Amino acid sequence: MAPYESESAGRRKATRYVVPVAVVGVAAATIGLVPALADSGNPDLPKLSAQQLIEKIAKSDVQQMSGTVKISTDLGLPSLGGMAGGFTPGTGGSSEGGDGKAGSSADPQSKLMELASGTHTLRVAADGPDRHKLSVLDNAAEYSVIHNGDEVWAYDSASNEAYHSKDAAAAGDRAEKHGKGETPKGVPATPKELADEVLKASGKTTSISVEGTSQVAGRDAYKLLVKPKQAGSTVGGITISVDAKTGVPLKFTLTPAGGGKAVVDAGFTKVDFAKPAASTFDFTPPKGTKVTEGDDLKAQDKSHAPKDLPKGMPEELKDAQGGGMNDMKVIGEGWTSIAELKLPGGQGLPTGGSGSGDVPPEAQKFMDALGDHVTGKFGSGTVFSTRLVNALITDDGKVYAGAVTKDALVKAANAAQ
Template identity: 60%
Template sequence: MPRNEPTEGTESWDGEGSARRRKAARYAVPVAVGVVAAATIGLVPAFAGSGSPDLPKISAQDLIAKMAKSDVQQLSGTVKVTTDLGLPSLPGGAGAFGGGQGGGGGSAAPQSKLMELASGTHTLRVASDGPEKQRVSILDKAAEYSLVHNGNEVWGYDSGSNTAFHHTAPGNAAHGKRQAPEEVPPGLKNATPQDLAQRALQAAGDTTSVTVDGTAKVAGRDAYQLLIKPKQSASTVGSIRVAVDAEKGVPLKFTLTPKSGGAAAVDVGYTSVDFAKPAASTFSFTPPKGAKVVDGGAADAKAHRPHGKGGAASEGMKAPEGMKAAQDMSGMNVLGKGWTSIATVKGEGSGLPSGKDKSKGAAGGPAAFLDSIGDTVHGSFGSGKVFSTRLVNALVTDKGTLYVGAVDKQALIDAANAAK
């Protein structure tokens, strides 16, 4: 059958056309917004409507090509994000990654909002006008957090604490260019269906099956549904479904379902979308009267000083946790390929402390809690603890080496055995 001939929606695309995949990886609207992976979401009520539209048949290859050709630079809309990774709760009721109250400090720094999107349902308002103007607002019941990128400036504002975060990237006078700000963390850039679909398609290859699986109505627009399934049995990912706007070629919804079944682990989608140019005022920001303003540039410079001397910015701002984590992960290696890639980090010391260590307190303290949520495993590598979510599993050996990936427990043990 000719390659470009329309086919039934179940035609498989198993990694053919690497050039098209490379193009597809560039289609996403550059909306500097949160999630997740990330991340990185309960949209069924929002998308209930007139059912599946009757659209012309299209092959997976042609649908991906349509996405690659899409050059939508301007849009605004509302996105609902629901994440159910099955993360354990820490003592005191906080989530495993800090809970949903901004860490309790009311910080307006973008990094402080990353972990809030790791669980629960959130509503975002997004707007984009090309690569230099984006805005996202995370709406909460009692407060709103806004992140505004305009040229070489980034503002973050938390209405709950009336705190603003500001960063200006230095210009390059010699070449008449401005540097792009680095204060928008990757996790906050990857919470739209476009960004998440891009990352999923980058993994497409001989380890992946891609098909067109029917149509859908999303945010009032007709869409094709692209179904992505790993072929590697050790992957914890069951399937990824991407609803692609039939006219614009822009992903409108992204749903990741674990192999274990149940509710989606990540579900991100527009409930309303408008492809008109947003008003210029959308990307303007002036701190409200009385707002506490933290200079992000000063924070970054001090955070990189040796031994943390002067590492706190004005008003006592500390180096972002994400930055610390990135420094700790500097020795990371990746084993395997495709959906069963495993990241490994050789730690220092002798691994996790045991809950039996009475020096941690009568109840064992944090060590006892780690023992309670992890499963002890053994292999030729020695012993260790496996910590599991619905999507990502991690093995920490007694020698301090970390193995983590969207793979099952046995794949982690096999990797540790092979690397001993």
Template identity: 65%
Template structure:
């Protein structure tokens, strides 16, 4: 048993050496099997796309619209890669939190964090009056709870809570439109909210097709493929996985036309259409928590949220705003740099920047020139902005060339 014995003799040396080597096969085999399992199990578990009856795009959209699922709970994973180094830092500088301005539990500041990186959310909904969204952080959680007329936000890391009254119409309209999981703040964090946004834009500029079937969170789903017919858009395609049974959108993927990783990917990783327990939606501020009452109405905030997630919509707040083109390739033209730079716009106005900052910004963007004159283009994976030297800003989800064309046309 002990190699000491066999190693004594010269004859035994070779055999003992072989036996020694043989034992090391065990850990190597264990590691190998583990590596193979990690590599193969996802491939094997992906047992092909489910076999579902054929359906047209029209029927599928109707199915979604007719969906009256009011109760669900589950986990949602959000990955965003907008090609901005770290929006977290930008968000911090644009929307200061924690200081005198407000509580760290203020939803306005916190939800901007979702615009970059990967986050896990827990959602639960029970009818139009009760919803809950929690962002799971490291050893902390940020929860938004809507229950009847009350909206609470709670940040466990700083033990701060934020309280406001829900807008009256959110209660009523929720029932009619079946927007069961739409928070009064209007944050499209769930697949359904985002799918509605994408379909709203669907007209003759858009092709909507059913692109096979898939499985999301263990449920069979149809894939709705939405593609722009126009060229020049930075948006390549939008895919929405729709539950085959009840028409609830389960996954939303936005791929930029430049290819690569999805720019926005929101999907359920676990979903349950049973009734969530009632105490999921009850919230009383814990002992010692600092509670901030929301001072401005939730409606104002609603606008701001839209701005965070849909740059173009937010830009409507700007004065002198002019939309060029239509559909996917519409470009917003902002002529007066008087307005304060909003949280949603990537390009600050040229007018009041010191020369050093101007230099720095030139380094970030590309110089372009055309009939409109010359300017600087700032590119992200989805939204591009052209800042002309005479102070106009063109922003749109279009390529650099399309942006220049729009600027030329506007001249």
């Protein structure tokens, strides 16, 4: 079937769900999800156009569900070896901050970053905008985040630590966004959240088509294929399996232009659209659990924040002081968009030479494994590559990043001169 591109105003409600993956969105999306059980046949379903399937997703009003999700992410990063324990929360590294004060291994902000690589199994449940539960199963341990009204609990059974926060205003904001059909900020936890990151608007840079049917978690589904029309993107295509009855995305697969296994592959192995039991969202810390209050961590962070800068200080100095990215601009459009920004201080990457000691040897080894020295009209720099997102850091402190090829980054840097 030919790709569909919407141009009429009457279709805006549906087409706001279809868009090429933005540079930052791609990086954030790699925290998300993976292969469900293998498709078991191609069910005979009524034919739908891409427009009709997009509208079906847009109209889906499912708010109650539970199930099991398989998550696998492969960016092609080299192994960190012994560095992993020191830099990845929850893997045996220290949970103390730079001042020696302990944080919490159950803090969702850091703990869920572990989903950025490898394969994981999740249990998810939802009952409207104010009740959600996500559990990450890891051998004999389990990590859970429970949102119930204005209460948020996170519990790490491996360390017997819990994180708690209470913010009625934030809960209300989440409920409002859910009611409007907006994706909550944070780590995508289901195929639908990942699909929503991709399906927001269509345009001349994107090809959209319905490519047959499949079965996911025992349910009949349509397969929506979203592909870039532009050359130079590292994204080969995105396939979203959409439940034929409810319009809920059940599986999400992002394949790279270079071929090979999926970078992100996500899907339900079991799914149930019945109302979860109210007790699913109840939580009381087990006896002896170390509980960290979110407000305490926020206060600790503020105590280490820079003091107010003097009035009248130039904006450039304020940005340098705070490491801001106000100078960031976007080159190009759609799938080949490239973000350009300046590193604080206007310098390139420090090196780990024997005399400088700017970078620990382990970190330098990791950077060298990713880096590829390049030159051009812009001067020289290093391209750091994954299977999806690449970044060029020039020796004079500029950064060009996007889901594009190395050649595209060099071309953008040359054109910016």
